[in-house]
Amino acid sequence: MAATTIQLGAITVDVTRKDIKNVHLSVYPPNGIVKIAAPLRMDLDTIRVYAISKLTWIKQQQRKMQAQERETPREYIERESHYLWGKRYLLKVIEHNAPPAVDRSHNKLILRVRPNTPEPRRQEILDDWYRRQLREAIPALLQKWEPILGVKVNQVFIQRMKTKWGSCTHTAARIRLNTDLAKKPPECLEYLIVHELAHLIEPTHNARFIALMDHYLPKWRYHRQTLNRLPVRHESWEY
Numbered sequence: 001m002a003a004t005t006i007q008l009g010a011i012t013v014d015v016t017r018k019d020i021k022n023v024h025l026s027v028y029p030p031n032g033i034v035k036i037a038a039p040l041r042m043d044l045d046t047i048r049v050y051a052i053s054k055l056t057w058i059k060q061q062q063r064k065m066q067a068q069e070r071e072t073p074r075e076y077i078e079r080e081s082h083y084l085w086g087k088r089y090l091l092k093v094i095e096h097n098a099p100p101a102v103d104r105s106h107n108k109l110i111l112r113v114r115p116n117t118p119e120p121r122r123q124e125i126l127d128d129w130y131r132r133q134l135r136e137a138i139p140a141l142l143q144k145w146e147p148i149l150g151v152k153v154n155q156v157f158i159q160r161m162k163t164k165w166g167s168c169t170h171t172a173a174r175i176r177l178n179t180d181l182a183k184k185p186p187e188c189l190e191y192l193i194v195h196e197l198a199h200l201i202e203p204t205h206n207a208r209f210i211a212l213m214d215h216y217l218p219k220w221r222y223h224r225q226t227l228n229r230l231p232v233r234h235e236s237w238e239y
Helices: 044-053 057-066 121-147 179-183 186-201 205-216 220-229
Strands: 002-008 011-018 023-027 033-039 079-086 085-095 101-105 108-113 155-157 165-170 173-178
Touching: 002 044, 002 205, 011 101, 023 057, 033 044, 044 057, 044 079, 057 108, 079 121, 108 121, 108 155, 121 155, 121 179, 121 186, 121 205, 165 186, 173 186, 179 186, 179 220, 186 220
Parallel strands: 011 033, 085 108, 155 173
Antiparallel strands: 002 011, 023 033, 079 085, 101 108, 165 173
C-alpha cells in the first residue's frame, strides 16, 4: 500500500493506493482533511484530474465542517451540560461501591460510578447508556416506517461514527446509526431512519432517492438542516 500527496492550490490531498477497484474520496472533520484511496494501477496524473473534478465538492464539505459548531470538551464532572433528545441536562456524579449506572431525574443526568473512576471510563459508561436509549427508540420507528416504504431491515448497528450520522448497506439490508443521535431532537432520529430505509430502495442520492424522501417525509430537508446545525461531539480526531 503506497501513500503520497498531491497539491490542489492550498488544498493538500493524501493519496493511498490500495488493492481496490474504484477510487474513493473523503473529506474528514473537523478540519476538512482530504484523502483519496485509489486502485494500485491508477497513476498520479489520473488521480489529480479526478481530484480537480471534485474540487467544488471538496470546498463545500470543508466550509460545512468549518461552520459546524462543536461541543466543548467533556470532562464528565459535576454540573457539566449533557444532552438527551435535544434537551439539556446537568450531570450529577455519585461515587459508590456498586456497578455503574446512569439515571435521569428532572433536569439532571445522574452518573453513578465507583470511586476514582477515570474520565475515559465515565465517558464509556455514558456512551453505553446513550446507545441503550437509541436501541429502545428504534423499534417503534422501524415498525412505523418499514411497512410505509415496503422494506425490511435485517440488522441495526449503533456505534460512534466520526464522519456520518448513519449509513446503509442495501445489499444486506443493514443500517448503522451514530450513537450521538440520542443527544439530538427525536425528529432527527426519525429523519435518519427514513433516510436509511429509503436507501434500501435506492442506494444512491440520485433524483429517485430525493423523490422518495419528498414523498414519504416532505419536511426531510428541514430535519436535515436541524441536525446539521446542532453541535457535534468534540473529538481528538485520528485518521
